Amino acid sequence: MNDFPTPIATVPSTGNKTGGWRTFRPVILYDKCIRCMICWKFCPEPAIKIVSAEKYTAKNAAIGKLDAPEIDYDYCKGCGICANECPVKCIEMVFEEKLEE
Amino acid sequence: MKNLTIPEEEYMLPGHTACLGCGATLAMRYALKALGKNTIITIPACCWAVIPGVYPSRALEVPLLYTAFEVTGAAVSGIREALSAKGIEDVNVVGFAGDGGTADIGIQSLSGAVERGEDIFYIMYDNEAYMNTGIQRSSSTPKGAWTTTTQVGKIRDWKKEKKKNMVEIMAAHGIPYTATASIAFPEDFIKKLEKGKKIKGPKFYQVFSTCPTGWLVSPNKSVEVARLAVESKIFPLYEVENGVYNITYMPKKEVKVKDYFALQGRFRHLTEDEIREIQNDVDEAWRILVEKEKWSKSLMKVQ
Ligand SMILES: Cc1ncc(C[n+]2csc(CCOP(=O)(O)OP(=O)(O)O)c2C)c(N)n1
Ligand code: SF4
Ligand code: SF4
Numbered sequence: 001m002n003d004f005p006t007p008i009a010t011v012p013s014t015g016n017k018t019g020g021w022r023t024f025r026p027v028i029l030y031d032k033c034i035r036c037m038i039c040w041k042f043c044p045e046p047a048i049k050i051v052s053a054e055k056y057t058a059k060n061a062a063i064g065k066l067d068a069p070e071i072d073y074d075y076c077k078g079c080g081i082c083a084n085e086c087p088v089k090c091i092e093m094v095f096e097e098k099l100e101e
Numbered sequence: 102m103k104n105l106t107i108p109e110e111e112y113m114l115p116g117h118t119a120c121l122g123c124g125a126t127l128a129m130r131y132a133l134k135a136l137g138k139n140t141i142i143t144i145p146a147c148c149w150a151v152i153p154g155v156y157p158s159r160a161l162e163v164p165l166l167y168t169a170f171e172v173t174g175a176a177v178s179g180i181r182e183a184l185s186a187k188g189i190e191d192v193n194v195v196g197f198a199g200d201g202g203t204a205d206i207g208i209q210s211l212s213g214a215v216e217r218g219e220d221i222f223y224i225m226y227d228n229e230a231y232m233n234t235g236i237q238r239s240s241s242t243p244k245g246a247w248t249t250t251t252q253v254g255k256i257r258d259w260k261k262e263k264k265k266n267m268v269e270i271m272a273a274h275g276i277p278y279t280a281t282a283s284i285a286f287p288e289d290f291i292k293k294l295e296k297g298k299k300i301k302g303p304k305f306y307q308v309f310s311t312c313p314t315g316w317l318v319s320p321n322k323s324v325e326v327a328r329l330a331v332e333s334k335i336f337p338l339y340e341v342e343n344g345v346y347n348i349t350y351m352p353k354k355e356v357k358v359k360d361y362f363a364l365q366g367r368f369r370h371l372t373e374d375e376i377r378e379i380q381n382d383v384d385e386a387w388r389i390l391v392e393k394e395k396w397s398k399s400l401m402k403v404q
Contacts, residue, residue, distance in 0.1 A: 013116035013153060013160040021121070037104050041287060042324050044126040045115040050103060066104045075115035079122035079313075080321030093321075 014075075018045070022078035024093040026071055030056040032090035035066040039082035039091060047075040048082065107287050108134040117160040119152045122320025124310035124327060126152060127284040128226040129161075129197065132308075135294035136222070138163065140193040141180055145207060146170040147199035148233040148312075149226070173198045174210030177221040193298065195222040200241035201231040204265050215274045215303045222297060223305045225267060228312035236315040240265040243335070245379050246367045248315075253370040263382065271305040272341045279305040280340035280349075285328035289338055289349055296340075309336045317366020326364050332356035334387045339394070345401045346394040358383050 028039075035058065040048040051070045058064035071082075083091035103109065112133035119126045125148055133140065143166045144150055150167060153160035168176040173196040181194045196214075198207055203225040211223060230248050231237040238248040243264045247253050251260040271279040278300050282290035290308060297304035309330055311323040318326050330336040331350060335358055338350040358380045362368035371379075 007156060009153065009157040009159040009165075011157045011159065013114045013118075013158050016116035016118070016154060016158065018116055018118075035104055037106075041105075041107060042127065044119065044123050044130070044323070045117070046111060046113070046130060047115050050105075050109065053102070066102050072115070077121045079323070080319075081122055081324055084321040085324055 017074045018077050019047075019072075019074045022073075022076060022096055024078045024080060025073065025096050025099060026076065026078065026080065026083050027092045027094050028069060028071065029090045029092065030068070031059055032088055033063075033068070034059065034088055034090075035063050035068050036087060037069060038085050038087060040069050042081050042085050043076075044079065044081065045075045045077065047072045047077070107131065107291055110134060110137070112138065112140075112162040114160045114162065116154070116158075117152045118154050119148065120312075120314045120320070122311070122313045122318075122323035123148070123152075124284045124312060124323055125149055125199075125226045125228055127287070127324075128224070128290075128308045128310045131284070131287045131290050132195070132197070132224055132294060133161070133163065135291040136193045136195065136298070139191055140195055141166065141184075142195045142197050143168050143173060143176040143180060144197050145173045145176075145202045146233070147202050148228070149197060149199070151233065170202055171206040172210050173202060173207050174212070174214035174223070177223065178214045178217065178219045181219050181221055193222055194220070195224060197224045197226065199232070200225060200227045200229060201237075201239040204241045204267050205239050208270075212274065215271060215276050215305070218302050220301050221303055222294070223303065225305070225307045226310040227307050228310045228315060229264070230312070230315050232312050232315045241267070244382065245362075245371050245375065247317075247370065248367070257370065259370060267307050268305075268339075268341060272344070275344075276305055276341075277302040278340065278342050279307075281307045281309070281336065281338055283309040283327050283331050283336065283338060284311065285309075285324050285331060286338060286350060293340060293349070315367070317369075318364055322364050326361070329356055329361040329364065333358050333361040333383070335361060335383050337387065337390055339390065343401075344397060346390070346397045348390065348394055
């Protein structure tokens with residue numbers, strides 16, 4: 001009866017590590033970051049995680065109470081939207097080859 | 102403590118294959134944040150048909166049914182009817198298609214679905230050309246743009262026709278709810294979808310979605326370009342609810358069309374005079390929109 005079963009895609013795309021596409025790596029400077037999460041909001045992958053407040057040292061005590069953004073380099077393609085949208089310009093785009101040196 | 106202005110839940114997975122900075126993926130990410138788990142999406146041929154990856158890869162946490170290029174409107178109608186036949190009413194049935202699949206080839210089935218009053222969402226992610234097949238012009242490509250079928254060169258054959266107004270076409274159907282939205286204004290888009298969830302009948306959204314690849318825009322400027330489209334009034338944010346127009350974002354700054362064009366290679370060839378002509382078109386369209394808002398509100402006696 002079922003010679004032609006409906007093809008159902010079941011494998012999550014997370015197996016595809018798109019971080020390998022990256023030319024420039026966004027690096028968050030946590031001492032400047034105000035944890036507004038605007039980078040997280042605009043990442044098209046999404047490759048920015050929300051991590052617990054204590055994980056990074058913050059600019060001041062009030063900011064230190066907020067959960068922080070953390071870039072997942074397994075998936076970040078390096079588009080640079082996060083760096084462009086950051087209101088305090090605390091994300092630097094670093095050439096990957098420089099980091100390898 | 103979290104400092105978020107949009108829902109935290111994600112229903113779109115990373116590892117997808119969209120280009121760097123693709124606006125269409127942001128449109129999907131935000132749409133699913135608003136619509137949630139109880140959603141079935143159907144997608145015709147378009148970039149989003151390849152973004153989830155090669156079979157058996159999936160990038161969404163909700164069911165997705167692929168359909169043919171011209172039938173998104175029929176597909177959502179069928180899914181809706183099938184669910185209703187099973188007694189299932191609490192599912193958002195969503196058609197998610199590009200501008201080519203919506204304003205050109207899919208317009209007949211969309212018109213049919215809307216006319217029949219199907220209880221569905223239709224989201225047109227507007228990247229202003231047929232991107233998946235290599236940047237061919239659509240009726241939603243704006244006047245002045247270069248595409249591979251409106252080439253510039255010596256004959257300066259860039260697109261001379263105006264962008265088709267899909268919201269007006271939908272409003273003319275007497276649709277209960279239709280709106281524009283932008284990837285640069287996710288809170289506004291999500292609010293409009295939340296509103297749509299409370300409305301029975303067809304809901305249509307036209308979401309401005311930057312395509313860095315097709316617009317010759319640097320990927321990091323993807324959201325900025327979309328913001329400038331709204332600020333320059335070339336793509337205003339508004340909704341039409343049962344015939345009543347409502348502008349949902351009043352541009353704050355004096356941004357000119359020229360400033361919006363400046364970040365994009367697809368408008369690079371335009372002369373000062375040509376840009377001025379487009380600016381005049383935009384000013385006129387905005388003036389009419391503001392009048393329509395006033396007029397429709399007074400006509401329908403809305404405060
Ligand atoms: C009937 C039919 N004609 C042509 C095609 C080839 N085709 C696949 S995707 C596509 C372009 C889709 O453009 P649009 O709807 O604007 O979405 P985008 O690719 O820009 O995301 C075309 C022409 C097709 N799949 N089916
Ligand atoms: S560079 Fe692009 S893909 Fe990478 S984290 Fe920033 S927004 Fe996301
Ligand atoms: S061609 Fe454009 S719309 Fe298609 S995946 Fe790339 S950026 Fe997105």
